[in-house]
Amino acid sequence: xxxxxxxxxxxxxxxxxxxxxxxxxxxxxxxxxxxxxxxxxxxxxxxxxxxxxxxxxxxxxxxxxxxxxxxxxxxxxxxxxxxxxxxxxxxxxxxxxxxxxxxxxxxxxxxxxxxxxxxxxxxxxxxxxxxxxxxxxxxxxxxxxxxxxxxxxxxxxxxxxxxxxxxxxxxxxxxxxxxxxxxxxxxxxxxxxxxxxxxxxxxxxxxxxxxxxxxxxxxxxxxxxxxxxxxxxxxxxxxxxxxxxxxxxxxxxxxxxxxxxxxxxxxxxxxxxxxxxxxxxxxxxxxxxxxxxxxxxxxxxx
Amino acid sequence: xxxxxxxxxxxxxxxxxxxxxxxxxxxxxxxxxxxxxxxxxxxxxxxxxxxxxxxxxxxxxxxxxxxxxxxxxxxxxxxxxxxxxxxxxxxxxxxxxxxxxxxxxxxxxxxxxxxxxxxxxxxxxxxxxxxxxxxxxxxxxxxxxxxxxxxxxxxxxxxxxxxxxxxxxxxxxxxxxxxxxxxxxxxxxxxxxxxxxxxxxx
Amino acid sequence: xxxxxxxxxxxxxxxxxxxxxxxxxxxxxxxxxxxxxxxxxxxxxxxxxxxxxxxxxxxxxxxxxxxxxxxxxxxxxxxxxxxxxxxxxxxxxxxxxxxxxxxxxxxxxxxxxxxxxxxxxxxxxxxxxxxxxxxxxxxxxxxxxxxxxxxxxxxxxxxxxxxxxxxxxxxxxxxxxxxxxxxxxxxxxxxxxxxxxxxxxxxxxxxxxxxxxxxxxxxxxxxxxxxxxxxxxxxxxxxxxxxxxxxxxxxxxxxxxxxxxxxxxxxxxxxxxxxxxxxxxxxxxxxxxxxxxxxxxxxxxxxxxxxxxxxxxxxxxxxxxxxxxxxxxxxxxxxxxxxxxxxxxxxxxxxxxxxxxxxxxxxxxxxxxxx
Numbered sequence: 001x002x003x004x005x006x007x008x009x010x011x012x013x014x015x016x017x018x019x020x021x022x023x024x025x026x027x028x029x030x031x032x033x034x035x036x037x038x039x040x041x042x043x044x045x046x047x048x049x050x051x052x053x054x055x056x057x058x059x060x061x062x063x064x065x066x067x068x069x070x071x072x073x074x075x076x077x078x079x080x081x082x083x084x085x086x087x088x089x090x091x092x093x094x095x096x097x098x099x100x101x102x103x104x105x106x107x108x109x110x111x112x113x114x115x116x117x118x119x120x121x122x123x124x125x126x127x128x129x130x131x132x133x134x135x136x137x138x139x140x141x142x143x144x145x146x147x148x149x150x151x152x153x154x155x156x157x158x159x160x161x162x163x164x165x166x167x168x169x170x171x172x173x174x175x176x177x178x179x180x181x182x183x184x185x186x187x188x189x190x191x192x193x194x195x196x197x198x199x200x201x202x203x204x205x206x207x208x209x210x211x212x213x214x215x216x217x218x219x220x221x222x223x224x225x226x227x228x229x230x231x232x233x234x235x236x237x238x239x240x241x242x243x244x245x246x247x248x249x250x251x252x253x254x255x256x257x258x259x260x261x262x263x264x265x266x267x268x269x270x271x272x273x274x275x276x277x278x279x280x281x282x283x284x285x286x287x288x289x290x291x292x293x294x295x296x297x298x299x300x301x302x
Numbered sequence: 303x304x305x306x307x308x309x310x311x312x313x314x315x316x317x318x319x320x321x322x323x324x325x326x327x328x329x330x331x332x333x334x335x336x337x338x339x340x341x342x343x344x345x346x347x348x349x350x351x352x353x354x355x356x357x358x359x360x361x362x363x364x365x366x367x368x369x370x371x372x373x374x375x376x377x378x379x380x381x382x383x384x385x386x387x388x389x390x391x392x393x394x395x396x397x398x399x400x401x402x403x404x405x406x407x408x409x410x411x412x413x414x415x416x417x418x419x420x421x422x423x424x425x426x427x428x429x430x431x432x433x434x435x436x437x438x439x440x441x442x443x444x445x446x447x448x449x450x451x452x453x454x455x456x457x458x459x460x461x462x463x464x465x466x467x468x469x470x471x472x473x474x475x476x477x478x479x480x481x482x483x484x485x486x487x488x489x490x491x492x493x494x495x496x497x498x499x500x501x502x503x504x
Numbered sequence: 505x506x507x508x509x510x511x512x513x514x515x516x517x518x519x520x521x522x523x524x525x526x527x528x529x530x531x532x533x534x535x536x537x538x539x540x541x542x543x544x545x546x547x548x549x550x551x552x553x554x555x556x557x558x559x560x561x562x563x564x565x566x567x568x569x570x571x572x573x574x575x576x577x578x579x580x581x582x583x584x585x586x587x588x589x590x591x592x593x594x595x596x597x598x599x600x601x602x603x604x605x606x607x608x609x610x611x612x613x614x615x616x617x618x619x620x621x622x623x624x625x626x627x628x629x630x631x632x633x634x635x636x637x638x639x640x641x642x643x644x645x646x647x648x649x650x651x652x653x654x655x656x657x658x659x660x661x662x663x664x665x666x667x668x669x670x671x672x673x674x675x676x677x678x679x680x681x682x683x684x685x686x687x688x689x690x691x692x693x694x695x696x697x698x699x700x701x702x703x704x705x706x707x708x709x710x711x712x713x714x715x716x717x718x719x720x721x722x723x724x725x726x727x728x729x730x731x732x733x734x735x736x737x738x739x740x741x742x743x744x745x746x747x748x749x750x751x752x753x754x755x756x757x758x759x760x761x762x763x764x765x766x767x768x769x770x771x772x773x774x775x776x777x778x779x780x781x782x783x784x785x786x787x788x789x790x791x792x793x794x795x796x797x798x799x800x801x802x803x804x805x806x807x808x809x810x811x812x813x814x815x816x817x818x819x820x821x822x823x824x825x826x827x828x829x830x831x832x833x834x835x836x837x838x839x840x841x842x843x844x845x846x847x848x849x850x851x852x853x854x855x856x857x858x859x860x861x862x863x864x865x866x867x868x869x870x871x872x873x874x875x
Contacts, residue, residue: 039493046688056830090512156420180845227448
């Protein structure tokens with residue numbers, strides 16, 4: 001559903017703040033950084049991230065990117081963990097409805113801008129959409145080398161041996177690459193990039209996507225991008241190719257398979273069920289008549 | 303006494319017009335080769351085209367030195383840009399964040415602009431090159447990020463030394479300059495990531 | 505029965521209502537006024553202004569009230585407001601030598617021009633809880649304790665006159681003073697940016713780091729050359745005028761640490777400096793800042809880098825409490841998608857482990873049976 005907020009706060013003339021909160025000088029600075037990010041896919045462009053009226057680490061980077069690109073005709077969707085109704089998603093969506101008066105939606109297909117934390121929607125994105133990722137730690141080499149001065153040189157020299165060593169150590173110890181989210185990718189054969197903490201299940205969706213993908217890290221003051229139709233390869237080895245998580249059972253509400261599922265604990269005796277992480281996708285399927293094993297036991301959300 | 307043409311012609315609704323221009327430019331950068339219409343929201347003195355002027359009004363400010371080619375630097379066009387954006391003039395092209403070239407046949411060597419460093423490739427110049435048209439000139443094949451397979455560009459006239467200059471620019475990647483080709487009503491972007499080759503049968 | 509977590513909006517609304525109620529507390533107690541905070545919690549106001557990076561006593565007081573006394577939250581409120589303000593320019597460097605002194609002490613000389621002026625300090629109070637404070641305070645008349653109206657020379661200027669201390673840092677007037685709120689910090693950072701970051705930095709973090717230098721982690725043998733607190737004039741240059749225009753007066757605390765001497769083939773041995781400057785009366789912060797500033801000059805002074813306090817990237821990346829609290833507290837946000845990914849892998853690894861153990865046990869049995 002698409003809602004246009006006509007509340008007085010959405011009236012630009014009465015709000016003490018500029019359209020979409022940020023002042024124009026700040027938007028220009030962010031827009032310049034976004035252009036550079038698009039021109040150098042996967043490279044983290046430093047930008048003078050502002051203090052936002054929400055805490056660092058809670059999406060200030062994504063919010064600044066969205067605020068710099070959004071216009072009155074955009075339709076915004078905000079998700080956290082794949083869901084439109086998680087508290088932080090509600091809060092950020094409310095922020096833009098209030099400061100920009102834009103229409104908001106929960107339908108992936110209706111949105112022109114999708115701001116997300118930790119997921120990429122299941123429905124394929126289109127050329128007319130921009131997806132904005134909230135990023136906590138943009139540097140894929142950070143946990144191997146904490147120093148910015150060092151990691152910057154590594155990116156400059158395209159010296160990525162360390163990441164492979166780390167992934168290989170996993171294999172030696174566990175028999176598997178033990179990275180399950182924020183799984184590093186190589187963009188257009190050049191920059192190793194952190195895809196933000198999405199499960200590696202979502203990594204393949206980044207490759208050759210028709211939509212523009214923008215990444216904002218507010219506290220760490222970096223913006224980066226993947227242009228449409230870019231090659232995005234998850235790092236792997238010939239004898240240990242990249243593979244995504246698989247779920248044994250379909251979604252208990254809509255019977256979807258091949259989607260990412262949340263585990264829900266039902267009782268303290270080991271009872272659990274798996275349901276879609278992408279709430280919009282799940283709703284669409286149920287509306288279309290798909291039902292899962294738990295659909296009859298009060299699964300209707302309210 | 304400042305000429306009135308310098309004081310007028312900027313955005314009438316800066317917040318929404320700059321956002322609209324930005325999204326068009328973003329689209330152009332995200333899809334190199336795509337000809338993107340530019341809203342006719344500003345009027346600048348000749349020889350600046352509306353898209354060039356709108357681009358500068360959207361991106362330039364006190365923090366971004368703008369370089370004009372020699373014939374333009376002291377003229378009304380440069381004065382207009384300074385007045386409407388507050389951007390300082392960069393005499394040296396390698397200190398410019400943005401550069402304006404209105405004579406494509408006199409496009410300087412791209413290495414004379416800021417190319418960024420290996421660590422900070424973003425510290426580079428974005429060059430707006432004005433051409434009469436984005437169609438009808440020599441045809442070039444474009445490949446790379448943002449392009450589904452291959453795209454085409456055929457600016458007329460072809461800027462000086464275009465193909466070799468772009469090939470060298472691509473070799474520098476991730477360093478290099480980003481180009482915006484501006485016609486009187488539309489633009490097309492060639493970010494440094496785009497590989498440009500001659501299209502046979504042109 | 506499974507019910508999807510809906511109604512985030514209602515939950516947030518309820519939380520805000522509860523927060524407002526708790527903030528107000530017992531209704532039979534009069535509401536705290538901004539004037540009371542301004543006048544009676546002055547040091548909290550000063551800290552919030554300093555780390556909030558905005559000199560506005562009234563807004564700082566409001567932030568403290570709104571934050572229920574949580575100073576880091578109040579600092580955050582002030583910062584989020586500050587970021588929306590236009591930037592007109594930077595002031596002419598403050599002349600703290602011309603300060604109207606309210607407090608001025610030097611630990612390096614028994615007496616000196618301008619004298620020692622204790623001013624309003626906790627220093628020699630005995631920290632005994634005062635039951636009289638439970639009731640309304642009787643106003644104390646400080647008598648004729650006056651503010652020093654004459655400019656008092658700085659200790660470092662006195663030392664500098666004799667060449668015993670290195671000159672004050674000079675900033676090339678051609679290069680604009682850095683501003684980390686306008687340009688992202690990159691490393692190595694110049695001293696102007698380092699000082700800005702330190703001034704905004706968390707008092708507790710700098711206190712601990714400064715303390716660590718005293719305990720031998722990059723020891724610099726500091727002496728509190730001078731601590732002064734009082735009003736200074738702020739001036740700004742305007743392009744059309746050939747003289748600076750005064751904007752008003754603010755209270756600041758300045759600390760000049762005098763540290764162990766340096767010298768080399770070219771320069772004779774002399775003391776080095778560490779500098780601290782903060783809004784209002786925030787002496788602990790100014791001193792800690794000066795210790796950290798001196799430690800961070802290790803590279804410039806050719807000292808061996810051995811300790812955390814000298815590590816520019818470490819210190820500057822972690823001193824900001826608004827950033828730190830945001831990221832630490834973001835762990836409260838849902839992470840169940842990533843947790844699910846980890847759970848899945850862990851279960852798989854455990855299953856494989858069990859299978860291997862079972863295989864090994866079977867192999868042992870077969871071997872035993874064969875023997």
